[in-house]
Amino acid sequence: MRAVILGGGIAAVFTAYFLRERGFDVVGVGGEVSYPLVSLVLTTSMPHREDIELALRSLEIWKKFVNPKEVVSVDILPRWVDLSRLRGVSYEVVDKVDGVRLAADEVAVLTRDYLIPVRDVVSRLRRELGFSNSYGLLKVEGRRAVVVADGGRIEGDVVVLAAGYKNNILAGEAGVRLPLAPYECYAVLLVTGRKARRYSIGDYVLGWYGRPGPPLLYIAGDGCGRVGEGPPPNYQRRLANLVSQRLGAAIPLYLKVGYCEVGPHGGPLYGKHPELENLYVIGGFNGYGSMVGPALAERLAELMAGRAREDGFRLEKYLGARVFDPCDVAERHDWGAVLLRNAYKHNE
Numbered sequence: 622m623r624a625v626i627l628g629g630g631i632a633a634v635f636t637a638y639f640l641r642e643r644g645f646d647v648v649g650v651g652g653e654v655s656y657p658l659v660s661l662v663l664t665t666s667m668p669h670r671e672d673i674e675l676a677l678r679s680l681e682i683w684k685k686f687v688n689p690k691e692v693v694s695v696d697i698l699p700r701w702v703d704l705s706r707l708r709g710v711s712y713e714v715v716d717k718v719d720g721v722r723l724a725a726d727e728v729a730v731l732t733r734d735y736l737i738p739v740r741d742v743v744s745r746l747r748r749e750l751g752f753s754n755s756y757g758l759l760k761v762e763g764r765r766a767v768v769v770a771d772g773g774r775i776e777g778d779v780v781v782l783a784a785g786y787k788n789n790i791l792a793g794e795a796g797v798r799l800p801l802a803p804y805e806c807y808a809v810l811l812v813t814g815r816k817a818r819r820y821s822i823g824d825y826v827l828g829w830y831g832r833p834g835p836p837l838l839y840i841a842g843d844g845c846g847r848v849g850e851g852p853p854p855n856y857q858r859r860l861a862n863l864v865s866q867r868l869g870a871a872i873p874l875y876l877k878v879g880y881c882e883v884g885p886h887g888g889p890l891y892g893k894h895p896e897l898e899n900l901y902v903i904g905g906f907n908g909y910g911s912m913v914g915p916a917l918a919e920r921l922a923e924l925m926a927g928r929a930r931e932d933g934f935r936l937e938k939y940l941g942a943r944v945f946d947p948c949d950v951a952e953r954h955d956w957g958a959v960l961l962r963n964a965y966k967h968n969e
Contacts, residue, residue, distance in 0.1 A: 622646065624925070625768050625777035627757050627791065628784035629654065631739065631914035632903045634746040635682070636781055639922030641750065648777065649752030650770045652784075654744055657877075659840070660736035661911040662821055662832045663689065665710045666696050667954045671933060672888070673710060678916035680735060686742045689735035692833060695721060696730040696823045697867070698956060704730065720816025722867050727826055734821040736832070737911045759795040766795070766900040779925055781901045783918075786880040788904040797894065800939040801905050803882045804947040805846035809860045810875040813839040817868040825956040829863045839864070839871070845881075845948040852876060881908040885942040888953035889913060891921045892936030901925060902936055907952050 622645045626637045629651020637647040663683070665676045683689055695718055704714065713731040716723060723729060746752075757770035759782060766780040782788055786803040793799075818839055821832040831841035841864050846852060853859075857873035864871040884890045884905035891903040903921050906914055917934060924930075 622779065623648065623777045624779045624781060625775050626650065626752075626781045626783060627759060627768050628652075628782065628787075629743075629747060629752055630656070630783070630785050631743060631910040632785070632906065632918050633781070633783035634743050634750065634752065635915045635918035636783055636903060636921050637750045637752070638746055639919050640925065643922055643926045645925075647750055648775060649747065649750055650755055650757035650768055650775065651747055651752040652756045653754055654740060654747070656740040656743060658740060659834055660690065661739045663735040663737050663912045664694055664732070664821065664823070664954075666694055666707065666712065666730060666732045666734075666823070666956075668956050669953055670708070672913060672954055673707070675913040675916040678919070679911070679913055682915040682919070683735075683737050683742070686745065687738055689737050692734050692736055692821045693819060694732040694734040694823070695820045696732070696825065696956060697721075697723065697727055697827075698730060698825050700726050700728050702728075702956070718820075720814065720868065721820065721822070724826075734832070739911050759791045759797070761795045761797065761897065764896070764898045766897050777899070779899045779901060781903065781921070783903045785904065785906075785910075786882040788882060788902065792902075797896070797900070798940070799894075799902060800885050800936070800942040801882050801890065802945060802947040803848050803880055805848055805850065805852075806842065806879045806881040806908050807844065807846065807852050807856060808840055808842040808877045808879065809857050809873050810834060810877070811839045811841060811861060811864060812837060812872040812874060813864065814869050817871075822867070823956065824863070824867060827863050827866060829860060831864060838874070839868075847948060848880065852878065879908065881906070883907050883947045883950050883952065885939055885945050885950065886933070886953065887950045888934065889917055890934055890936045890939060891917050892924065895937060895940070907954065909954055912954070
């Protein structure tokens with residue numbers, strides 16, 4: 622069986638990796654590597670048990686290639702929050718954290734996060750699997766998908782669309798509808814105090830998240846923007862103000878605009894597109910592909926090899942979803958968004 626992978630990030634290379642393990646011949650059309658030089662974070666502190674399981678499996682997979690650096694994770698939550706969903710994850714609830722300001726009605730949940738050198742691993746796998754740096758397009762011929770790159774057609778018994786935020790764009794150009802939506806995501810590089818750089822922080826009260834960056838620096842972000850609009854006015858200053866409320870002085874240096882993608886349920890999707898004979902799709906990682914991407918890629922490879930499992934991430938379940946605004950979706954991994962959604966339902 623020949624599998625053509627369109628995309629070159631975490632989901633693409635790990636899908637190719639697991640397909641090759643299962644005896645597939647793989648051809649990767651990846652474009653350029655776009656991950657930052659700094660490590661990305663993997664957390665197991667999430668409000669849904671299914672996501673925790675995926676993160677733990679992804680961590681096992683990453684450890685085949687690197688030894689991730691551990692960092693203390695500090696999730697700031699209202700004191701009343703129910704943490705029963707964290708079963709299976711070692712955590713501690715405290716009301717004081719050295720170097721972090723907490724209010725009387727707040728607690729900090731301490732776990733372990735892991736910093737993953739994603740760019741290094743993805744680049745290595747692309748070399749080993751023979752991915753090209755060419756950019757490809759998806760094309761539909763009859764009821765079959767093919768990839769067009771470098772002026773030629775690349776056919777496969779199966780085609781995997783795993784192009785990150787470009788999934789919906791590439792599919793739309795080929796006349797294929799996907800329940801995925803791209804959006805802009807932002808990160809700010811800041812100078813902070815030494816203590817702050819010991820922590821990976823999810824502040825689900827003020828609404829921001831951050832992690833250690835290069836020496837002397839901290840990386841923080843929040844929110845969602847519509848593609849093409851750019852960050853809100855004074856975004857760097859506003860985010861620095863949020864960070865300083867917890868960590869003391871925070872000086873913004875640089876703003877990075879990136880692109881992410883989400884499904885209608887607030888998380889990733891994978892599966893076979895029922896309208897085509899040979900098209901599979903994986904995406905919608907919300908910028909958190911390092912946490913669940915390898916594990917979902919493994920599940921996609923299992924599906925393609927004839928060993929399907931039913932779970933809440935299958936593409937087929939959401940193909941009838943209405944067009945949605947990605948900035949109105951409560952992200953699955955976000956304690957704050959999930960808490961607000963559950964509180965709203967409780968009060969209805």
